[in-house]
Amino acid sequence: MRRTSPVFLGLAAAVIACVHQVRPTVTPARVPAVAPPIQARALLLIAPSFEKYVSASSSGANQFRYHFGESATPALSDLVRSSFTKGETRYLPDAEVLQWLTGPADTTVADLLLVPAFEAAEAHQRLLDIQAVVRLRMSVRSLRGGSTLSWVTLGGTTRVVSSQGGLTGSALEGALQALSDSLAAHRRDLEAKAPAK
Numbered sequence: 001m002r003r004t005s006p007v008f009l010g011l012a013a014a015v016i017a018c019v020h021q022v023r024p025t026v027t028p029a030r031v032p033a034v035a036p037p038i039q040a041r042a043l044l045l046i047a048p049s050f051e052k053y054v055s056a057s058s059s060g061a062n063q064f065r066y067h068f069g070e071s072a073t074p075a076l077s078d079l080v081r082s083s084f085t086k087g088e089t090r091y092l093p094d095a096e097v098l099q100w101l102t103g104p105a106d107t108t109v110a111d112l113l114l115v116p117a118f119e120a121a122e123a124h125q126r127l128l129d130i131q132a133v134v135r136l137r138m139s140v141r142s143l144r145g146g147s148t149l150s151w152v153t154l155g156g157t158t159r160v161v162s163s164q165g166g167l168t169g170s171a172l173e174g175a176l177q178a179l180s181d182s183l184a185a186h187r188r189d190l191e192a193k194a195p196a197k
Helices: 006-016 068-083 096-103 164-185
Strands: 019-022 039-044 055-059 064-065 084-091 111-124 130-142 149-157
Touching: 006 130, 019 164, 039 068, 039 096, 055 111, 064 111, 064 164, 068 084, 068 111, 068 164, 096 130, 096 164, 111 164, 149 164
Parallel strands: 019 064, 039 084, 039 111
Antiparallel strands: 055 064, 111 130, 130 149
């Protein structure tokens, strides 16, 4: 009787049970900027908790790690840069982002602070299909007007057959498209001037 080498068994187990690193594919053309641009200087604050956001799922012996933050950050930076008369991105530790949101208003830096966060971002295999859902929260502080806004946008995709990157990228694109629509819908609030004294 032939005996199977423990090394072979170990290699076979490693091949069978794989961890797949998935980077959602976002096509910039599918995330239209607000047009015409909003008349304001916007500063997008990206914290590590957003940029490094990863969710996980499994299907049989396969495990998937979805790097939503890594894909969302450049797409969101492009959206902000194109949707405002001036849009910049700054990378800060989470604690500093909170300080910017709650500290004294410095209108020499920007008119608006935008802080994104994932409420949820996941993909999972169901009985007959695969589903991906992204819920993105955007918090906005008007440094001139003193108001704060916050809204959640949703993107979702369900397919029978799909690449994991394409499926999750489509859901992320949906959430970013909805965010662009929300920015346009709130144009009047975002362009608001400082209250009269």
